């Protein structure tokens with residue numbers, strides 16, 4: 001069962017929790033906006049479900065409460081930013097704005113940050129470029145490319161370089177469900193459908209799965225992202241990255257944000273992209289009752305569903321868990337849901 005909660009209520013709840021542990025109001029707001037957008041887009045793995053991690057990071061002081069990101073090195077098209085160990089969305093928004101400004105001036109803006117923290121869904125940042133009619137690409141471990149088509153349509157690829165995001169496995173674990181085969185492995189490297197085993201010393205499987213099914217390509221994509229982030233930023237990388245949820249040392253994550261202005265290239269970008277999207281959406285589906293989607297379509301469908309329902313449907317266990325978290329920091333809980341809806 002899922003319960004429906006108004007978007008504004010979830011935003012206010014996350015802000016309340018972050019303020020209670022000492023975040024600046026603007027930082028709390030930036031985090032709440034990214035997490036709620038994750039849920040609205042159907043990526044529950046990177047929304048409210050993750051709030052406890054950010055609360056703990058700020059509460060323990062391992063993530064900074066004060067300060068703003070700082071530009072350390074800059075040219076007309078590039079910048080190296082010190083994220084000042086602030087919440088990831090604060091760093092992400094700063095870098096994206098800077099990349100867009102540079103792309104408006106010289107056609108491209110390539111901004112790399114070190115000293116950052118986890119920033120939620122990558123697509124949140126790549127989609128900011130759409131407002132300026134620009135293509136934006138970025139990565140940490142996820143990769144996202146957003147490009148504007150016509151009449152508000154767009155291509156929004158936003159994906160983990162593992163078969164699924166770790167947050168999805170946490171979500172299954174929190175709900176008490178088993179995970180599909182091919183998502184993760186246990187501590188011995190054997191594929192497992194038990195989310196507990198994957199989270200307890202096991203790991204994620206790269207896109208493609210095992211070697212025979214091309215998993216080495218997902219592995220390569222993950223390393224490519226490290227070249228643009230950890231290598232360029234001089235931040236932590238690969239196995240030097242702090243264990244997920246660890247608070248023993250600062251995260252010092254590296255992130256890369258790129259904005260490209262299509263106006264600097266061949267004319268007609270938006271209409272060509274609309275045409276390409278429509279060519280793919282109108283392909284004949286393998287099963288007649290299914291539709292062919294392009295990247296960003298499943299999220300658009302989820303957003304429409306939330307709009308029709310008048311709120312975001314959450315699994316009841318996630319709400320209970322977060323309300324327990326809030327109680328510990330003496331914060332008013334999420335409003336009890338008066339509407340329950342089925343999982344379908």
Ligand SMILES: NC(=O)c1ccc[n+]([C@@H]2O[C@H](COP(=O)([O-])OP(=O)(O)OC[C@H]3O[C@@H](n4cnc5c(N)ncnc54)[C@H](O)[C@@H]3O)[C@@H](O)[C@H]2O)c1
Nearest residue numbers: 043120121122142156157158159160164165293294295296
């Ligand atoms: N910040 C981090 O460190 C981090 C790490 C990993 C993932 N994430 C986030 O987790 C979220 C989930 O990632 P994921 O890889 O599990 O997403 P996913 O597998 O649900 O979707 C990946 C992409 O595929 C597209 N897609 C999905 N189904 C499709 C279909 N049937 N046809 C065509 N396109 C389709 C989606 O629109 C999306 O662009 C993303 O928002 C990502 O940014 C963040």
